[in-house]
Amino acid sequence: MTATGTFGLSSEARNLHWLLTNLVEEVPGVHAVAVVSSDGLLLLSSDPGQHAEATTVNETRRDGPRGSSADLATIVSGIGSLALGAAKLMDGGGVKQTMVAMDDGSVFVMSISDGSLLGVHATADCDMSVVAYHMALFVGRAGHMLTPELRDELRTSMEAAR
DSSP states (O other), X not given: OOSSOSTTOOHHHHHHHHHHHHHHHHSTTXXXXXXXXXXXXXXXXXXXXXXXXXXXXXXXXXXXXXTOHHHHXXXXXXXXXXXXXXXXXXXOOOOOEEEEEXXXXXXXXXXXXXXXXXXXXXXXXXXXXXXXXHHHHHHHHHGGXXXXXXXXXXXXXXXXXX
C-alpha cells in the first residue's frame, strides 16, 4: 500500500485497505489500483511496483503509469470525467465502467459512489471479465462504506504518507 500502514485507522479504513490489497493479489495481471474521490484526489492505492510481473515487451519497463500512484489517480480521474461528459452529451445516463485497451496494458475505471472512482491498471493480456468482476465485487463491498468521514480519513492518511 502507498500509505505507511493501517495503524491508527478506523476499522472501515482498514477494511478498504484489505479489500484493495486483496484485489491486487488475487487478480492475475493487475499492476496497480487506485480509489479516487469525486474531486480527483487519491484516497487509497496499491504500490505499482510491489506486485510487478515480467513483461515480454520490455523487461525494464515499470509496471505503473510513470511510476506513481498519483499519476494513476490523475489518469482515473481524467478518464472518469471524460466518460461522464460523453454520457451527458449522449443522454446515456450514469457511467458504470470505462475500459481503455492499449498495446501494452489496460486501464479500467468503475464508479463507486457519489462520484468516487475505482481505477485498475492491468496487463494487456489480462482476462478483462475477471478484472471487471473483481472490480464490481470491490465496488459492491466498498461503496456503502465511503462516507464523507471515511473519505476525509483516507485523504488525511494519504497526505501523511507523503
